[in-house]
Amino acid sequence: MYEAKIQHPLSPPLPTLPEKIEKAMWDLFVAIGPAWELDDDVESYRLRFHVFLQNRLAIYPFYAAYYEAMANFIADLASQKNLKAAYDLIFFGNNPYDLEYSQELLLSVLQKHVSFEFINFRLACGSFRVWGAINYIDYFGGANLKDEPAPYRTAKGLKP
Amino acid sequence: MKKVETLIIGSGVVAAALSKRLLEKNPNMSILILEAGSRWKTKDFGVWTDWVATGNDPIAPNSGNPMYDHAYPDRNNYIWGENASVGQTQMPLEGGRAMVYGGSTVVWGGWSLRRKPEDFYLYTNTGQGLDWLFNYDELEPYYCQSEDYLAVSGDSKDELPVMWRSQPYPFHAFPYQLQDQPVGEALQSLGYNYMHMPIARRGVSNIPSRHAQCQTTGTCDYCPFGARFAACDYMDDFRQWNDLPNFDVRLGAVVLELRMSSKRRVAGVTYRDTASGEIVEVDADRVIVAAGTLESPKLLLRSKSRYWQNGVGNDTDNVGRYLITHPYVLYSGELAKNPLRLQPEMDFPTLMTRYFDSPEEQAKGKYVLVNISPSVELSYSSMMQAGWTRKEIDKAIPGPWPFQIHSMIEIFGEHKNHISNLERLSHLGMHQSRVDFTAPSTYNDRVAEVGNVVASVMEKMGGKMTSYMTSWRCDHAASTCRMSKDPKDGVVDGDLRVHGVDNLYVCSNAVFPNLGAINPTVTVTAIAFRLGDHLNSAA
Numbered sequence: 039m040y041e042a043k044i045q046h047p048l049s050p051p052l053p054t055l056p057e058k059i060e061k062a063m064w065d066l067f068v069a070i071g072p073a074w075e076l077d078d079d080v081e082s083y084r085l086r087f088h089v090f091l092q093n094r095l096a097i098y099p100f101y102a103a104y105y106e107a108m109a110n111f112i113a114d115l116a117s118q119k120n121l122k123a124a125y126d127l128i129f130f131g132n133n134p135y136d137l138e139y140s141q142e143l144l145l146s147v148l149q150k151h152v153s154f155e156f157i158n159f160r161l162a163c164g165s166f167r168v169w170g171a172i173n174y175i176d177y178f179g180g181a182n183l184k185d186e187p188a189p190y191r192t193a194k195g196l197k198p
Numbered sequence: 199m200k201k202v203e204t205l206i207i208g209s210g211v212v213a214a215a216l217s218k219r220l221l222e223k224n225p226n227m228s229i230l231i232l233e234a235g236s237r238w239k240t241k242d243f244g245v246w247t248d249w250v251a252t253g254n255d256p257i258a259p260n261s262g263n264p265m266y267d268h269a270y271p272d273r274n275n276y277i278w279g280e281n282a283s284v285g286q287t288q289m290p291l292e293g294g295r296a297m298v299y300g301g302s303t304v305v306w307g308g309w310s311l312r313r314k315p316e317d318f319y320l321y322t323n324t325g326q327g328l329d330w331l332f333n334y335d336e337l338e339p340y341y342c343q344s345e346d347y348l349a350v351s352g353d354s355k356d357e358l359p360v361m362w363r364s365q366p367y368p369f370h371a372f373p374y375q376l377q378d379q380p381v382g383e384a385l386q387s388l389g390y391n392y393m394h395m396p397i398a399r400r401g402v403s404n405i406p407s408r409h410a411q412c413q414t415t416g417t418c419d420y421c422p423f424g425a426r427f428a429a430c431d432y433m434d435d436f437r438q439w440n441d442l443p444n445f446d447v448r449l450g451a452v453v454l455e456l457r458m459s460s461k462r463r464v465a466g467v468t469y470r471d472t473a474s475g476e477i478v479e480v481d482a483d484r485v486i487v488a489a490g491t492l493e494s495p496k497l498l499l500r501s502k503s504r505y506w507q508n509g510v511g512n513d514t515d516n517v518g519r520y521l522i523t524h525p526y527v528l529y530s531g532e533l534a535k536n537p538l539r540l541q542p543e544m545d546f547p548t549l550m551t552r553y554f555d556s557p558e559e560q561a562k563g564k565y566v567l568v569n570i571s572p573s574v575e576l577s578y579s580s581m582m583q584a585g586w587t588r589k590e591i592d593k594a595i596p597g598p599w600p601f602q603i604h605s606m607i608e609i610f611g612e613h614k615n616h617i618s619n620l621e622r623l624s625h626l627g628m629h630q631s632r633v634d635f636t637a638p639s640t641y642n643d644r645v646a647e648v649g650n651v652v653a654s655v656m657e658k659m660g661g662k663m664t665s666y667m668t669s670w671r672c673d674h675a676a677s678t679c680r681m682s683k684d685p686k687d688g689v690v691d692g693d694l695r696v697h698g699v700d701n702l703y704v705c706s707n708a709v710f711p712n713l714g715a716i717n718p719t720v721t722v723t724a725i726a727f728r729l730g731d732h733l734n735s736a737a
Contacts (some may be wrong), residue, residue: 074582074587074588074591075588090247090251093243093244093247093248094247094248094251096244097244097245097247097248129582129585130585130587131585149583154583155251155252157579157582157583158250158251158252158253158579159250159251161578161579161582162250166541166578169539169541169578169591169592169595170539170541171539171541171543172543173414173416173543173544174416174541174542174543175415175416175417175542175543175544175545175572176250176415176416176417177415177416178413178414178415179413179414179415179416179543179544180413180414181401181402181411181412181413181414182351182369182370182372182373182399182401182402182412182414183402184370184402188372188373189414190375190376190414190543190544191375191376191543192373192374192375192376193373193374193375193376193377193378193379193382193549194379195379195383196374196378196379196382196383196386196392196549197386197392
């Protein structure tokens with residue numbers, strides 16, 4: 039899963055995004071951290087994020103259009119105010135832009151297919167830990183090994 | 199016309215375990231498995247990623263997945279639907295069984311509990327229903343084989359000495375989760391003992407396996423690694439890694455009828471190839487009907503001939519009768535405080551109680567309580583997507599939070615509760631089902647009685663029970679071809695052979711005379727191995 043380069047020479051190429059779009063998506067994914075004061079190391083998720091985008095495009099090729107539209111939407115908002123204000127609108131609905139109806143509609147579509155999915159994936163990568171748990175639904179917590187600590191928080195004081 | 203030695207109808211866990219057992223003895227045996235459904239791709243990271251990203255469970259009943267029944271017709275809500283519910287209690291079929299390569303193990307939860315010794319003696323103990331024709335002691339070695347095959351993690355000491363075991367679980371139990379703490383403490387203080395949920399999630403042992411271990415990912419409905427048993431994965435693996443020249447699985451094969459060559463012999467089956475529309479006949483030395491509780495009796499019923507005018511094995515009007523399932527009850531409450539900052543960490547339960555799954559409760563219907571996971575319905579994802587700030591989320595975590603405890607309650611078979619065929623076909627080209635089911639008249643009192651116990655548990659936890667609802671979904675449907683000593687009482691004998699036919703067997707939950715309070719999969723797998731030994735010894 040993490041081996042993004044494992045590909046037979048005769049296989050069709052994996053879908054990719056233009057570099058500029060992928061960077062805009064990565065920046066949005068990174069911005070989830072400061073928005074919710076998450077303290078995890080987002081750089082360690084970079085390769086997984088790249089594979090995540092590939093998986094989305096492999097199943098739904100039209101996601102390339104969502105990602106491009108989101109990149110343009112952010113660039114447009116940022117040019118009107120600044121990048122933080124753009125992210126605040128996307129994440130929290132703080133709207134200093136006086137968006138037209140068509141833009142509000144576009145925002146809700148892009149939230150559903152891009153930013154909401156990035157939030158889910160960010161939590162699955164490990165950001166949930168900020169609230170105290172060590173495992174989370176969607177997270178690869180690890181195996182249940184005998185005589186090793188369980189890969190999740192366990193009950194105390196119950197009979198074994 | 200093709201002829202095989204063993205023809206198995208249905209490709210679920212019974213087909214997988216039985217063919218394994220037969221082929222271990224004779225790898226050249228010709229076995230053909232016919233499956234009406236198609237293949238559902240398992241262990242695919244693209245599918246898994248889609249679920250993580252969107253939250254849309256790919257195997258949810260409302261996913262539109264063709265492996266499921268459609269909902270019943272509903273004119274008020276403009277649902278065209280399929281099948282027919284004609285009893286006073288609706289037993290939903292959609293989502294409760296999977297008509298796909300691998301059968302319902304593609305979508306099961308993996309709760310892997312053995313029946314208790316008294317469950318084999320319902321009639322002797324209560325005067326209701328029938329006794330089984332074998333008991334816990336006889337089935338125990340097969341339970342071990344079943345747990346090994348299904349890769350069950352459990353605590354071997356939990357149910358001693360009543361439920362003795364000759365082998366430990368293949369993998370050690372998952373320790374109780376933190377979310378079990380308030381429930382466990384409440385049960386403890388009320389004097390109700392509790393135990394680890396034995397669960398089919400592959401662990402780690404010294405025995406090498408090609409199957410992956412559970413990584414506690416919590417997306418068990420669609421495990422990206424295949425660490426939860428699915429019969430299709432195991433059959434694929436078995437075929438890939440062994441030289442089995444005469445073992446074949448045919449998908450999209452809707453069996454229309456059993457063809458009898460005499461009163462006592464089945465010659466083979468006729469099926470429709472759904473891809474080509476072709477009608478195909480296959481002859482077989484023996485036929486095993488392993489098509490689940492609903493399709494197995496329906497096939498017997500529609501196989502009418504001059505030898506069996508009311509359907510095969512149905513001279514005494516028992517085929518399709520005594521339909522039961524588990525009422526699955528969701529008791530909801532509110533946890534006033536959440537000082538432990540409980541949140542979902544896994545997608546399967548680790549704590550349950552069988553305290554009321556006891557001889558004392560048997561006459562009224564035994565039951566189990568399960569601390570379902572997630573029991574605290576807290577979702578960071580939902581809060582973040584709703585635009586909550588970090589401060590708002592932090593403020594919400596200490597509670598109150600909705601909370602649930604689930605229960606399965608045993609009910610008993612009644613002759614009037616009946617599954618049969620409709621002429622019209624389903625989206626898979628199978629005969630639709632006519633489900634005539636009415637809950638026992640005592641059920642409302644019983645579920646309220648169980649509710650009082652759950653309410654006391656929730657109260658001890660510092661919460662309160664607010665409501666409950668019963669799902670009668672057909673996940674654990676059983677008993678429609680129940681085993682009996684006397685043909686006038688049932689459909690198959692103790693070897694699972696249809697009364698009056700020498701080479702026709704039924705192996706499914708359909709042969710259970712009763713369910714007990716627990717999930718049937720470990721038991722049906724055990725009886726599949728037992729049937730395999732019987733057939734091997736007869737060969």
